Amino acid sequence: MTELTFEINSSDELWTLIDKRFNHILIYKFTPNEAVAWWKTDLKMKDGELFENLSVRNMEFDIRTDLDGLKRILELNTPHISIYQFDKPVPDTLALQYLPPQHLESILRQNGLKNTYSCEFEFLSVASADGKFIAAIEADPLFCARIEERRKQGM
Numbered sequence: 001m002t003e004l005t006f007e008i009n010s011s012d013e014l015w016t017l018i019d020k021r022f023n024h025i026l027i028y029k030f031t032p033n034e035a036v037a038w039w040k041t042d043l044k045m046k047d048g049e050l051f052e053n054l055s056v057r058n059m060e061f062d063i064r065t066d067l068d069g070l071k072r073i074l075e076l077n078t079p080h081i082s083i084y085q086f087d088k089p090v091p092d093t094l095a096l097q098y099l100p101p102q103h104l105e106s107i108l109r110q111n112g113l114k115n116t117y118s119c120e121f122e123f124l125s126v127a128s129a130d131g132k133f134i135a136a137i138e139a140d141p142l143f144c145a146r147i148e149e150r151r152k153q154g155m
Contacts, residue, residue: 001105001116002134003127006146011074013142014119017126018070019133022114024086025070027063028096031080064090081119088112 008014033039035058043051065073070083084090091111099107115128128134138147 001127001129002131003125004134004137004147005123005125006143006150007122008119008124008146009122011077014117014124015071015074016142017117017124017137018067018083019085019115019128020067022085022087023066024089024112025063025065025067026084026086026090026094027065027070027073028082028084029060030063030073030078031058031060032076032078033057033059034079062096079119079121081117083117083119084108084113085115085117086112087114 038055038057041054041056043054043056045051063069063073074081088111094108094111096104096108105113109129114130115126115133118125118127126134126137137143
């Protein structure tokens with residue numbers, strides 16, 4: 001996969017880069033709030049049991065969603081997000097944390113992986129096996145100068 005890393009200024013900019021042809025999204029290790037922050041929430045368990053008015057922190061989970069769900073999640077403006085975009089539904093048994101690192105990419109591609117987006121604060125890395133998709137981002141007037149600047153810096 002070819003990867004680009006550059007600065008990004010908002011979740012709206014990230015949304016413009018999402019390939020709208022692929023509607024199957026996995027958000028890996030989503031953390032809705034910073035670890036030091038406690039917040040009140042209800043938690044519904046798999047069996048339907050509901051725990052109400054809990055104080056939680058350090059909550060982290062994977063999310064399977066579609067493009068509409070991703071758009072809503074991006075509106076939360078979380079500082080870290082890892083998005084995997086697939087051309088078919090993500091299998092229940094696909095757990096990234098258990099995949100051998102040396103085979104991670106090939107296993108994900110066998111399961112329909114098309115693009116990845118990893119945002120850490122203001123830096124975004126986009127990876128794709130589709131050279132045309134990457135070339136379109138490189139040519140985008142909004143991002144081309146930022147990409148070139150990162151290349152000049154040797155990053």
